[in-house]
Amino acid sequence: MSVYDGARAVVIGGSIGGLTAALLLRDLGFRTEVFERTPAALDGRGSGIVLQPDTLRWFNERSTQRPDALSTTTEWVQYLGPGNEIIDRDRRSWSYTSWGTFYRALLADFGLDRYRLGEFACGFDQDERGATVRFVSGRRETADLVVFADGITSVGRERLDPAARLTYSGYVGWRGTVPEHELTESTRELLGDAISYSVVPHSHITLYPIPGEGGTGPRDRLMNYVWYRNVPEGAELSEMLLDKRGFPGKVSLHPGQVQDRYVEEMREAAGRMLAPAAAEVVTATAAPYVQVVSDVRASRMADGRVALIGDAACAARPHAAAGTAKAAADAWALVVALEEARGDIPAALRKWEPAQLELSARLLERVVAMGERSQFSNTWIPGDPSLRFGLYGPGQ
Incomplete structure (x- = not known):
């Protein structure tokens, strides 16, 4: 029996980090409910995720679902x-999933009974007995x-x-996927068993295969990419981030909503700048979309009975492929702190x-430096081990 049996936890945000936290808190004994806006x-628009150990830990240790599936x-x-x-070329094995595949697997483990959609949290208050979240509804x-x-x-x-x-x-990051079987045989052979980079002045693209909606078979896999391109802040960026309806995007523009002229220019530039295999993937994408690459880090992650995890606490540009891993690491560490605090939730959060915060600071410092090397100083050197993926450090 847990000291948290009968205690209630509310998780705001039903994405990968929120679901991981909710599953772990439920296992600890909390009556856990998730509220998604x-x-x-x-x-998830089909985005790829590099699977680092913290990201996969739930499925390796607690779930009946197989990670390889x-x-x-x-x-x-x-x-x-x-x-x-x-x-x-470096022999270094990595695994990947699609955002949608991973989200659906976590949601299947959590279930729908306590997963609330359409609830936008707008504020909270707390005292020594509990915290109350207010929603716009x-x-x-x-x-x-x-x-x-x-x-x-x-x-x-x-x-x-x-x-x-x-x-x-x-x-910004141009993102998209293409069914692998639609690519030429030479491109499939070149890209199919690797994470591949094409580095050009003031830019680079990363490509790797991910599961499709049907699974991981040869006819199901997708080639996923993110291509980083410089766009000056101000009028140029603001104009680009107006979607086809005239609505401004703050953090992204969805597939099919990027203005055609920007898509056309991006495709033309791919053919001119990138390695031919990378250019083939980019130009074949039916509906590419744009992610605004930004950073933010809170100086606090805990206050009384309230905690921030994942991108809510620290959103760092994706060069270390560590965003989902950081969210999962925050959740696992929180559960350890709660176990050790034996029911004293504010004390657990203070210890956690x-x-x-230190992990966030180190990650942010590293990815900012990586972005500077790629996009501005042109010092991203192929094969440099300091540029490897990893939450805790290059290759870690």
Whole structure:
């Protein structure tokens, strides 16, 4: 029997980080409920995720679902030259999933009974007995513990650290996927067993295969990419982020909503700048979309009975492929602190916060430096081990 049996936890945000936290808190004994702002189940737009150990830990240790059924794996990290020649290659195995595949697997483990859609949290109050979250619908929920996992535009972060603001990096990520079987045989052979880079002046693209909606078979896999391109802040970026309906995007533009002229220019530039295999993937994408690359880090992750995890606490540009891993690491560490505190939730959060703040700071410092090397100083050197993925450090 747990000291938290009968205690209530509310998780704000039903994405990957929020679901991981909710599952772990439920296992600890909390009556856990998740509140997600979107009115329908999330889809993630097919984005790829590099599966680091913290991300996969739930499925390795607690779930009956097999990790290999959710993922693809490659054996190489390679850099391509302007004629598709391999200019650097390192045998290093990585596994990947699609955002939607991983989200659906976590949601299947959590279930729908306590997963509430269409509830946008707008504020909270707390005292020594509990915390009460307010929603725009008028709903109010009181709990012993509240975890904000509500992403890069977090309401919880705005309350805990009003001075924390999104900082634009100076570049955007063009993202998309293409069914692998639609690519030419030579491109499939070159890219299919590797994470591949094409590095050009002031830019680079990363590509790797991920599961499709049907699974991980040869006819199901997708080639996923993110291509970083510099766009000056100000009028140029603002105009680009107006979607086809005239609505401004703050953090992204969805597939099919990027203005056609920008898509056309991006495709033309791919053919001119990138290795031919990478250019083939980009130009074949039916509906590419844009992610604004920004950073933000809260100076606080805990206050009384309220905690921030994942992007709500620290959203860092994706060069270390560590965003989902950081959210999962925050959740696992929180559960350890709660176990050791034996029922004293504020004490658990106070003990948990310093190490997670330090982890956020180290990650953010590293990815900012990586972005500078790629996009501005042109010192991203193929094969440099300091550029490897990893939450805790390069390759870690």
